[in-house]
Amino acid sequence: MAETLHNLALGFSVATSPEMLLFAFAGCLVGTLVGMLPGVGPLAGISLLLPATYGLNPTAAIVLLGGIYYGAMYGGSTTSILMRIPGEAASVMTCLDGYAMTQKGRAGAALAIAAIGSFVAGTLSVVGLMLLAPPLADLALRFGPPEYFGLLVLGLFVLAALSGGSVAKTLAMAVLGLFLGTIGIDLMSGFFRFQYGLHELGDGIGIVPVAVGLFGISEILLALGRAEPPRVQKPKLRELLPSRRELAESAAPIGRGTVLGFFIGIIPGSAHIISSFVSYALERKISKHPERFGQGAVAGVAGPESANNAAACGAFVPMLALGVPSGPIPAVMLAALMVHGVAPGPMLMAEQPKLFWGFVASMYIGNLMLLVLNLPLVGLLVNLLRVPYAYLYPAILAFCVLGVYAVNQSVIDVWIMIAMGGLGVLLRKFDFEVAPVVLGLVLSPMLEVALRQSLAMSAGDWSIFVTRPIAATLVGFAVVLALAGVASSLRGRAAWRRRLGLES
Amino acid sequence: MTLSAETPASGAGPTRDRIAGVGLVAFGLFAVWEARALPFGSLGNPGAGMFPVALALMLAALGLLLALKGGGPALGARGWKEARPGLAIFAALAFAALALETLGYRLTVTAVLLFLIGAVERKGWRAAVLVAFGFAFVSHALFADFLRVPLPRGPFGI
Amino acid sequence: MTIAKHVLSALGALALLVAGWPALAQEKFPAHPVTMVVPFPPGGVADQTGRPLAAAMEKVLKQPVIVSNKVGAGGAVGMAAAANAKPDGYTILMALSSISIIPEADKLFDRKPAYQMDQLAPIALISSDPTVLVVPAEMPWKTVADFVADAKKRPGEISFSSSGLYGTLHMAMEMFAHGAGIKLRHVPFNGAGPAMTALLGGHVNALASGPGVVIPQIKAGKLRALAGWGDKRLPVLPDVPTFKELGFKDVEFYIWSGVFVPAATPAEVRKTLRETVKQAVASAEFKDAMTKLETPIAYLDAPEFKKFWDKDAAMLAAAVKKVGRIEEKK
Numbered sequence: 001m002a003e004t005l006h007n008l009a010l011g012f013s014v015a016t017s018p019e020m021l022l023f024a025f026a027g028c029l030v031g032t033l034v035g036m037l038p039g040v041g042p043l044a045g046i047s048l049l050l051p052a053t054y055g056l057n058p059t060a061a062i063v064l065l066g067g068i069y070y071g072a073m074y075g076g077s078t079t080s081i082l083m084r085i086p087g088e089a090a091s092v093m094t095c096l097d098g099y100a101m102t103q104k105g106r107a108g109a110a111l112a113i114a115a116i117g118s119f120v121a122g123t124l125s126v127v128g129l130m131l132l133a134p135p136l137a138d139l140a141l142r143f144g145p146p147e148y149f150g151l152l153v154l155g156l157f158v159l160a161a162l163s164g165g166s167v168a169k170t171l172a173m174a175v176l177g178l179f180l181g182t183i184g185i186d187l188m189s190g191f192f193r194f195q196y197g198l199h200e201l202g203d204g205i206g207i208v209p210v211a212v213g214l215f216g217i218s219e220i221l222l223a224l225g226r227a228e229p230p231r232v233q234k235p236k237l238r239e240l241l242p243s244r245r246e247l248a249e250s251a252a253p254i255g256r257g258t259v260l261g262f263f264i265g266i267i268p269g270s271a272h273i274i275s276s277f278v279s280y281a282l283e284r285k286i287s288k289h290p291e292r293f294g295q296g297a298v299a300g301v302a303g304p305e306s307a308n309n310a311a312a313c314g315a316f317v318p319m320l321a322l323g324v325p326s327g328p329i330p331a332v333m334l335a336a337l338m339v340h341g342v343a344p345g346p347m348l349m350a351e352q353p354k355l356f357w358g359f360v361a362s363m364y365i366g367n368l369m370l371l372v373l374n375l376p377l378v379g380l381l382v383n384l385l386r387v388p389y390a391y392l393y394p395a396i397l398a399f400c401v402l403g404v405y406a407v408n409q410s411v412i413d414v415w416i417m418i419a420m421g422g423l424g425v426l427l428r429k430f431d432f433e434v435a436p437v438v439l440g441l442v443l444s445p446m447l448e449v450a451l452r453q454s455l456a457m458s459a460g461d462w463s464i465f466v467t468r469p470i471a472a473t474l475v476g477f478a479v480v481l482a483l484a485g486v487a488s489s490l491r492g493r494a495a496w497r498r499r500l501g502l503e504s
Numbered sequence: 505m506t507l508s509a510e511t512p513a514s515g516a517g518p519t520r521d522r523i524a525g526v527g528l529v530a531f532g533l534f535a536v537w538e539a540r541a542l543p544f545g546s547l548g549n550p551g552a553g554m555f556p557v558a559l560a561l562m563l564a565a566l567g568l569l570l571a572l573k574g575g576g577p578a579l580g581a582r583g584w585k586e587a588r589p590g591l592a593i594f595a596a597l598a599f600a601a602l603a604l605e606t607l608g609y610r611l612t613v614t615a616v617l618l619f620l621i622g623a624v625e626r627k628g629w630r631a632a633v634l635v636a637f638g639f640a641f642v643s644h645a646l647f648a649d650f651l652r653v654p655l656p657r658g659p660f661g662i
Numbered sequence: 663m664t665i666a667k668h669v670l671s672a673l674g675a676l677a678l679l680v681a682g683w684p685a686l687a688q689e690k691f692p693a694h695p696v697t698m699v700v701p702f703p704p705g706g707v708a709d710q711t712g713r714p715l716a717a718a719m720e721k722v723l724k725q726p727v728i729v730s731n732k733v734g735a736g737g738a739v740g741m742a743a744a745a746n747a748k749p750d751g752y753t754i755l756m757a758l759s760s761i762s763i764i765p766e767a768d769k770l771f772d773r774k775p776a777y778q779m780d781q782l783a784p785i786a787l788i789s790s791d792p793t794v795l796v797v798p799a800e801m802p803w804k805t806v807a808d809f810v811a812d813a814k815k816r817p818g819e820i821s822f823s824s825s826g827l828y829g830t831l832h833m834a835m836e837m838f839a840h841g842a843g844i845k846l847r848h849v850p851f852n853g854a855g856p857a858m859t860a861l862l863g864g865h866v867n868a869l870a871s872g873p874g875v876v877i878p879q880i881k882a883g884k885l886r887a888l889a890g891w892g893d894k895r896l897p898v899l900p901d902v903p904t905f906k907e908l909g910f911k912d913v914e915f916y917i918w919s920g921v922f923v924p925a926a927t928p929a930e931v932r933k934t935l936r937e938t939v940k941q942a943v944a945s946a947e948f949k950d951a952m953t954k955l956e957t958p959i960a961y962l963d964a965p966e967f968k969k970f971w972d973k974d975a976a977m978l979a980a981a982v983k984k985v986g987r988i989e990e991k992k
Contacts, residue, residue: 034651047704048653051713051729144865145849168573169521172528172566179535179559185735187850190827190987191542191552192773199742199776202735221593225586268859323878324862325855334855335705338874341954345878390627394620395639397593398613401600402643406653408733414601418594425590430524431576448555449852456849457821457865460548654730661694 004130011357014059015365020358023060024366027067028373034068035075037403038216038396039208041088042312043328044407045072050336058340059355063362065336069329070122070366073312074374077114077305078381082107083396085216089207089273090308092438093280095215097293097300104296105233107385108240111378113250113298114305115371116242121258121306122367125313128262129320130360133349137321140266145453146464148269150474152447155274157481173432177440178447180205187445188452200412209404209413210441213420214427214434216400220393221425233385240379242298250302253283257306264307265314268326272311273442279307313363320356322346519578525571532564592624608658609648613640691751691931695726699747700756701740703733707872707957711789711919712756714951718942729756736826738764738776745777749924751931755782758919759830762975766982767828782922784971785932786939787962789952790918792892793834793870794902796885801867806842806889806908809868813844821847822868823857831857833981834870834891834915840984841910861885872917873898874956891915898956918960918974920967936964 014020034045046068053061076087081098094114101110143151156174183194184204195201242250257279264275283303284293293300312329319330323345334344342352349356384392404417424434458464466472536557545551596616603612614636622632648655698716702708709731716727732740737760744755761779768775795806803809813820824832827850839846849866851857854875861869862884870891877898879885887902891914895904905913921939923932942948943961952959962970 030651033646034653037647037653040653047731049651050704051709052652054713141859141863144860144863166570166575168566168569172563172570175559175563175566176528179556179563182556182559186552187826187852189543189552190767191771193542193552193556194538195773197774199735199738202738203733217593217597221586221590224589224593225584268856268863318859322862322884324859326859331853331855332703332705335710338955339710339951341956343874343878343956346882346884347878390625391621391631391635394596394617394625395635397597397620398600398616398639398643401597401604401613401616402609402647402653402655405604406647406655409654409656409730410732410734410739411601411605414597414604418597418601421597422594425586429584430520432524444555452550453849453851455548455550456847459818459847460546462548654728 007353007357008130008361010353011359011361014354014358015063015361020060020063020362021365023056023064024067024362025369025373027064027069028071028366028370029067031068031071031073032075032078032370032373032377033071035072035087036078037075037406038079038085038087038212038400039403039407040072041076041090041208042069042072043088043332044208045069045075046329046332048406050332053336054339058337058342058352059358061336061340062333062355062359063366065333066359066363067366067369069312070118070309070363070370073309074115074118074370077118078111079216081110081114081301082381082384083216084219085396085400086211086438089211089438089442090276090311091305092211092215092435093276093304094301096280096435097295097297099219100294100296101298101301102385105239106246106296107233108378108382109242109246109298110301111381112240112242112375113246113302115374115378116247117250117254117257117302117306118309119367119371120254121261121310122313122370123364124258125262125265125310126360126363126367129313129317129363133317133321136266137318137324140268140318140326141322141324142470143267143269144468145450145457146468146471147474148267149447149450149454150465150471150478151267151274152443152450154474154478154481155278155443156447157478169432170436173427173434173436174440177437177442178444179440180210180437181441181444182448184445187449188456198412200410204445205416205441206408206413207438207442208407209417210420211438212400212404213417213422214424214437216396217417217421218424218428218434220396221421222428223389223393233382240382246298249298253279253299253303254306256282257303258310261307261310261312262314265311266317268318268324269446272308272315272327275307275311276304277439277442279303319344320348320359323348519574520576521570522574525567525569525574528567529564529571530567532560532562532567535560535563589624592620596620596624605656606658608662609655610640610644610662611658613643691934692723692725694752695728696723696752696754698727698729698754698756699740699744700729700731701733701737701744702731702758704731707917708737708756708758708919710955711952711957714948715756715788715921715939715942718945718948719938721945722938722941735776736760736764736829741782742776744922745781745924747924749926749928751923751927751935753924754785754935755922756788756919757782757922759917759974759978761920761922762971762978763828763830763833763982766979770982770987779975781925783925783927783932784964784967785921785923785935786943786964787918787920787960787967787970788939788943789957790916790960791872791874791957792890792896792904792914792916793831794873794876794890794896794899795835795838795868795870795888796861796876796880797868797888798861798864799883799886800864801886803888804886806903806905809888810842810844813842813846817845818847820868821849821866822870823849823851823860823866824869825854825857826850826852828982828985830915830917831870832985833978835868836981836985837915837977838870838891838905838910838913840981841905841913870915877956916974918970920971932964 031045034040046065049068053064076091077094079085079087080091080094084095084099086092086095098110185192185202260279261275265272283299284290315327315330318324318326325331325334337344404413454464465475539553539556542553543551544553596619600612600616617636618632621627621635622629647653700708700712713729716729719727732743747753765775765779822835860866873896880887887899890896890902890904892904
């Protein structure tokens with residue numbers, strides 16, 4: 001413990017030098033700006049800006065990237081809240097209640113709560129990272145394909161909890177999403193599924209264009225069809241801040257989201273995306289007013305926003321402790337280190353204490369800086385809603401094209417976004433929810449690959465899922481949850497019908 | 505919203521869920537047909553076709569269920585007022601996708617904004633020109649020049 | 663979509679006409695910025711090699727060299743984009759060994775190829791790095807002989823991870839398995855990073871990996887290197903023998919990176935580019951960048967690179983054919 005504190009002191013002495021503070025600030029600012037582009041989240045943000053760090057020294061580069069990363073994550077939630085355009089897959093859930101809050105005139109409060117939640121989650125999980133990294137990293141590596149499959153099956157049952165209306169309709173949307181996720185070159189056999197002459201579909205349909213199309217573009221189209229265009233909001237200063245009640249309501253979800261997100265984030269793979277979905281489902285499940293979800297529930301913003309921030313931090317556990325590229329974002333960070341001749345590996349912490357602890361300390365500072373930077377920005381951003389819709393929506397469309405194109409520099413992605421915009425309008429016209437489509441699309445490739453990798457590991461023996469302790473536990477949980485879910489939904493529906501009968 | 509979903513069909517014509525269900529069945533069957541060439545594999549060694557076919561069949565089954573239950577109001581009940589501006593927007597987006605890599609970001613976005621603000625929203629050409637050029641060039645300066653986001657350039661490097 | 667493509671190409675032609683207008687009056691290449699297509703994401707090997715090279719080329723060409731990451735389908739999207747680009751020297755490609763695998767895989771599945779290899783002409787080989795066979799330290803095998811003996815005892819039970827089906831790391835392993843006459847169990851992953859993570863977690867038993875990323879793990883005692891695919895031992899791993907030394911004479915494999923241009927690029931322009939790359943590779947800043955990455959520079963000019971590439975491509979094509987379609991094997 002004393003040693004940790006000593007190291008941390010070393011870290012802070014590195015991170016609080018004026019030069020490093022400047023890099024952290026620049027990173028946060030740039031990250032926030034890039035993250036505001038629809039579809040450009042942390043991964044795209046740091047990938048786009050990585051080359052700019054090649055000329056810096058390793059500590060400065062990693063501090064700058066850390067800032068960009070946090071900034072992009074925060075910037076992503078901004079567009080979700082203000083315009084219902086998911087900045088990335090992890091902020092899809094924020095669109096639901098965040099945008100509903102905006103429509104109720106609580107945009108400022110939603111943005112502020114997202115910022116506070118991100119700050120708390122970020123800071124607490126850096127503490128977790130610092131204290132728990134070595135033991136947790138070994139645990140994280142024990143997650144192989146069978147364990148991952150167990151986790152994903154568990155995640156899949158979250159879909160059921162997401163259902164707001166008809167179960168059949170929600171399921172249909174989830175299945176549609178899962179199906180769309182099978183497009184592309186099959187990792188396990190090399191077959192190109194549903195190619196239609198487009199090589200660009202090889203890696204599958206991107207989550208970004210689908211989410212931006214289904215949520216953002218469809219929202220604009222439907223808004224234009226309403227009798228009145230969305231009214232221009234003139235927020236007053238005191239309405240910008242969350243009320244005492246809103247703060248009280250968000251405290252517990254932030255705490256739960258942080259813990260949940262951190263542990264999900266540690267698992268190698270793209271597990272961090274799942275954290276926001278799971279957090280949302282959890283909050284709705286234990287809420288006294290589940291019917292408020294989707295209509296502007298504060299917990300629906302606070303939980304997922306904290307979870308995805310904590311998960312992002314958790315993802316650094318295996319990277320920093322073992323030098324393992326345990327997910328797409330840590331992989332880019334490791335690449336940044338390698339460019340500077342720092343060989344990442346299990347010895348990183350011992351061989352490069354200044355770098356390691358400097359990074360940890362700058363994560364604390366970056367978080368604080370982001371809060372300081374963003375709370376005043378809330379006032380500025382909310383003023384965007386003052387722009388008349390006739391000017392606002394063409395600009396949003398242009399930003400959507402810009403963001404979606406920039407992620408992969410692919411026009412095909414822009415076409416996918418347009419098609420998904422059309423699909424989104426149709427689906428919403430027919431009273432389908434679009435969130436399960438995105439969740440299905442996210443889970444599908446991971447689920448299929450994890451299953452088939454497991455079977456490749458065991459040469460086709462399904463018992464691999466019950467003979468490995470972690471996998472068996474997860475699968476067991478999933479089964480129990482599924483059974484409990486079926487039972488409670490049957491009971492719940494009966495009770496709800498009775499209540500409706502009484503009311504009408 | 506959930507309440508209205510439970511109300512029985514009113515008015516003439518097929519109900520909302522019936523049409524949606526039939527649509528899903530059609531899509532599911534089409535997807536199964538398209539996946540016919542992919543090897544299905546076995547339970548111990550699933551092939552490339554197993555997941556898509558299984559999911560498409562599930563989709564069709566859920567569609568069938570929905571079509572049989574057939575809840576919701578008649579299709580026409582909610583109106584399709586967004587059709588006209590919708591078409592304009594899709595035209596603008598399609599143009600953007602076609603032109604982006606040849607005309608470049610700035611020219612494409614200027615054209616799209618001119619069309620949407622000037623022609624669709626009829627906000628006056630002076631405002632449209634101002635906003636269109638301003639937005640295209642300022643956003644390009646910020647994201648492409650300052651933040652180094654790679655954006656396509658058009659003729660003469662514009 | 664096809665209509666869209668027609669309209670697109672028509673618009674493209676129009677734009678080329680417009681863009682080409684001033685070109686008529688020009689005399690010498692390069693008159694405007696050059697684009698280097700990198701078909702892999704930022705941070706990958708191709709990107710890490712391509713960016714310092716582009717920076718060094720800029721100084722020689724006196725024109726900006728802009729790196730453009732065109733990612734997708736294991737590099738096929740970017741390579742196809744470069745192969746079909748206007749052959750004027752303003753589009754160059756930074757590719758890896760997988761350039762020879764993609765057309766073979768397309769052939770295997772009877773699909774329309776993303777590009778043909780003869781659409782691209784080599785300019786120079788930049789780096790080449792032999793792969794290393796690593797196993798988790800807790801595994802009993804101390805030498806390749808132990809490994810092979812065990813694999814013969816229980817065929818198809820020792821597993822290995824790879825960066826993807828028909829990917830470079832998969833092909834290296836198949837060459838070894840074929841040379842040793844053993845059967846291994848393949849678990850493909852989506853990229854070299856996840857493949858490495860799976861090995862460190864003990865979910866698979868072996869991996870053929872580029873040396874850069876495994877050396878820290880070997881030093882930390884997590885992994886053990888059994889052999890290398892190169893024709894001589896790696897300077898950083900002097901105790902690790904090569905497969906050739908051990909008597910596997912056809913087991914030789916390198917992850918290499920090289921610069922290409924569209925095949926129809928005029929000879930004059932190609933000459934300028936060859937000279938430029940030659941000077942760039944020799945520059946101190948590029949050497950410094952590659953030292954930091956622990957990647958050895960292995961420069962070869964176009965004629966020798968062509969020979970190297972032809973040999974490598976033939977070897978990879980044979981390996982892909984040997985593996986065949988997965989569903990037909992079981």
